[in-house]
Amino acid sequence: MSVYTPAEVVEETGFSLDTLRYYEKIGLLAPVDRNAAGQRRFSEEDLGWLGTIRCLRDTGMPIAQMLRFAELVRAGDHTIPDRIALLEEHDTRVRGQIDNLIERQRYIHSKISYYRSVL
Amino acid sequence: MSVYTPAEVVEETGFSLDTLRYYEKIGLLAPVDRNAAGQRRFSEEDLGWLGTIRCLRDTGMPIAQMLRFAELVRAGDHTIPDRIALLEEHDTRVRGQIDNLIERQRYIHSKISYYRSVL
DNA sequence: GGTTGACCTGGAGTGCGCTCCAGGTGGGAG
DNA sequence: CTCCCACCTGGAGCGCACTCCAGGTCAACC
Numbered sequence: 001m002s003v004y005t006p007a008e009v010v011e012e013t014g015f016s017l018d019t020l021r022y023y024e025k026i027g028l029l030a031p032v033d034r035n036a037a038g039q040r041r042f043s044e045e046d047l048g049w050l051g052t053i054r055c056l057r058d059t060g061m062p063i064a065q066m067l068r069f070a071e072l073v074r075a076g077d078h079t080i081p082d083r084i085a086l087l088e089e090h091d092t093r094v095r096g097q098i099d100n101l102i103e104r105q106r107y108i109h110s111k112i113s114y115y116r117s118v119l
Numbered sequence: 120m121s122v123y124t125p126a127e128v129v130e131e132t133g134f135s136l137d138t139l140r141y142y143e144k145i146g147l148l149a150p151v152d153r154n155a156a157g158q159r160r161f162s163e164e165d166l167g168w169l170g171t172i173r174c175l176r177d178t179g180m181p182i183a184q185m186l187r188f189a190e191l192v193r194a195g196d197h198t199i200p201d202r203i204a205l206l207e208e209h210d211t212r213v214r215g216q217i218d219n220l221i222e223r224q225r226y227i228h229s230k231i232s233y234y235r236s237v238l
Numbered sequence: 239g240g241t242t243g244a245c246c247t248g249g250a251g252t253g254c255g256c257t258c259c260a261g262g263t264g265g266g267a268g
Numbered sequence: 269c270t271c272c273c274a275c276c277t278g279g280a281g282c283g284c285a286c287t288c289c290a291g292g293t294c295a296a297c298c
Contacts, residue, residue: 006245017245018287037294039245055226058219063285077237084234091227098220100177105213107174108206115203118196125275136275137257156264158275182255 003033003041013050020050028053028063028070049073059094122152122160132169139169147172147182147189168192178213 006017015023020040023029029049032040056066069086072079125136134142139159142148148168151159175185188205191198 016287019285021246022286037245038247039294052230055223059223059227080234080238084231087227087231087234091224091231094220094224094227098217098224101213101217101220104174104178105210105217108178108210108213111171112203112206112210115199115206119199135257138255140277141256156275157277158264 003043004047006040006042009042009047009050012047013054015050015054023053026063026067028067030070030074056090059090060097061090065090122162123166125159125161128161128166128169131166132173134169134173142172145182145186147185149189149193175209178209179216180209184209 004012006020009015009020010017013020020029024032029046032042032046035041053066056069065086069083072083072086123131125139128134128139129136132139139148143151148165151161151165154160172185175188184205188202191202191205
């Protein structure tokens with residue numbers, strides 16, 4: 001099972017090192033393994049979790065809610081129904097965002113058309 | 120030509136009164152007409168502009184860029200090509216947002232499916 | 239064995255976009 | 269006439285999500 005240095009994780013996840021430390025500090029990331037010198041060595045599992053974080057983050061989930069999700073994950077398999085509920089609720093919001101963006105985009109297009117017609 | 124009280128504009132645009140004052144203060148909204156007592160009386164035109172602001176805001180345009188757009192509008196008709204360029208650039212970003220959300224949504228769906236399969 | 243550079247910590251600072259507050263004015267309802 | 273309520277101003281404060289900093293450790297390469 002391979003491990004990753006902070007620099008590798010920054011490279012692969014796109015999170016800054018400061019952000020990774022911040023996520024660990026607030027508990028969004030479980031305490032990361034350390035080498036003898038106290039430097040972080042991320043596991044494959046950490047990488048997977050960071051991928052999930054990236055997805056939730058980029059779809060606008062607030063950190064507080066990601067924290068609740070993280071706690072559910074740590075609490076064990078009996079929380080899977082709760083996790084499903086949380087993700088479905090989030091999915092609804094994402095759908096709302098998409099619909100809203102598409103709607104607003106129509107307005108932008110009409111505005112552009114109008115400006116074109118005036119030229 | 121009808122005018123609108125602050126309360127009416129809050130009602131119609133969904134912006135808070137503080138936000139409207141803030142927008143005027145930073146110049147996103149041109150100085151609003153006042154009655155004898157110094158209270159704001161918004162014009163139909165203000166309402167239209169606020170609708171545009173709402174759309175740009177809700178599609179994630181930063182205030183700084185909306186300000187540039189506002190300046191273009193105030194500068195006169197010769198800036199219409201610039202406005203088109205600005206809106207098209209923004210439209211590209213909106214499309215990017217939509218595509219990204221759809222992509223991330225797939226991940227969320229697969230996660231939900233996985234959790235369902237484990238139950 | 240000296241220098242470089244990746245990493246460490248705790249804590250302060252930043253940028254955005256509001257939001258709230260204190261203290262005050264003016265006009266309409268009872 | 270008095271009360272209340274909507275509105276005014278300048279300026280301070282807030283919540284979020286980082287981001288930066290000072291000062292230090294360790295390992296590795298020349």
